[in-house]
Amino acid sequence: MTEPIFELNDIVVTVNHGTPEQINIMDHINLSIYPGDFITILGSNGAGKSTLFNVIGGNIPITTGQILLHGKDITNMSVERRTRFLSRVFQDPKMGTAPRMTVAENLLLSEKRGQYRGFGSRHLKAHMAKFKDITSVMNNGLEDRLNTATGKLSGGQRQALSFLMATIKRPEILLLDEHTAALDPQTSQELMQATNDQITRNHLTCLMITHHLDDALKYGNRLVVLDHGKITYDIAGDEKDNLTKEELLSFFNDLDD
Structure with a gap:
């Protein structure tokens, strides 16, 4: 059985410690990322999507839990060292x-x-x-x-x-943080298609935050839905391939109930 590249084990991120506003913005997250995964991530504003990426990238320290890379604990690894295996594209x-x-x-x-870069001809x-x-x-x-x-x-x-x-x-892990959101619809779709082609051709492992339901359905082999810092759905394979837009919308309606 294929082993995961990267694992988040029972991750909690708590803010406003000791105050009435104390809250877990990551609430016992468990996520295993496997070689070649292309995971699209959906969630309403404040669901924890950017926090998830910041935890993976090391930009936000976790309160409890464990982060593994190829089974090795990297929970306290710096942002700089994580750039050796991880790249991120922002909105x-x-x-x-x-x-x-x-x-x-x-x-x-x-x-x-x-790499070390000294003074010399480029x-x-x-x-x-x-x-x-x-x-x-x-x-x-x-x-x-x-x-x-x-x-x-x-x-x-x-x-x-x-x-x-x-x-x-x-990179071993590529994070796409709504990288087409600031573009006009046509340019967004052109870049999304080129993105998918490159991820597929180069067998990259990728997580992509998107607000476009159509893109979440069309691209990737897994779809993760976040709500209030929790993973509420993690759908892959045939289940994702057969998922309709109406069914996906119903997930969000269920969260509001």
Whole structure:
């Protein structure tokens, strides 16, 4: 049986300790992530979606519980060390890229992620053919703008670059934090399709927060629904494939009852 890459075991995150406002924003979460999982995550505002990503990334310390990577306890591992196996793309296209650096310079920077970088020649020209190939898969003209400052790109191109930078070293876990939400509908769908193609082609393990029910149904092999810091549904395989939009909406209606 396949072993999980990453595990959250009975995770609790409590805020406002010792006050009348004390609350568990993560409430005994258990989640096992397996190689090749593409998990779409749904939940209303305040359900705990971003908190979940911040726990996985190490940005928020947990109150109780255990976090495992390949069975090894990494509960207290720093954010910086977790970047060796984890990448994240945020909702804002301006995050994750250096605006005054060119597309090629940003890609070179991300390729050196986690490595020692001393003073010396970047050998940028030697990478240009490879970067052209890498950017061409996004099907949005990014390959023709390798020498363009990132700050001058369209929102869709800049977010596509953020995605490529996050995946260029094929992280063990990729977190997509509503990465298409700030884009217009057509650009959002184009990036989502390119995202799915790359995840599938490169056999990446990914968790994606989305507010789009159609995307949650269309993409991925698992669907997780969060409510008040708890996982209320975790659906995979044929059950997910056969799930209808109406049934998915009923999950949220049940939560409101």
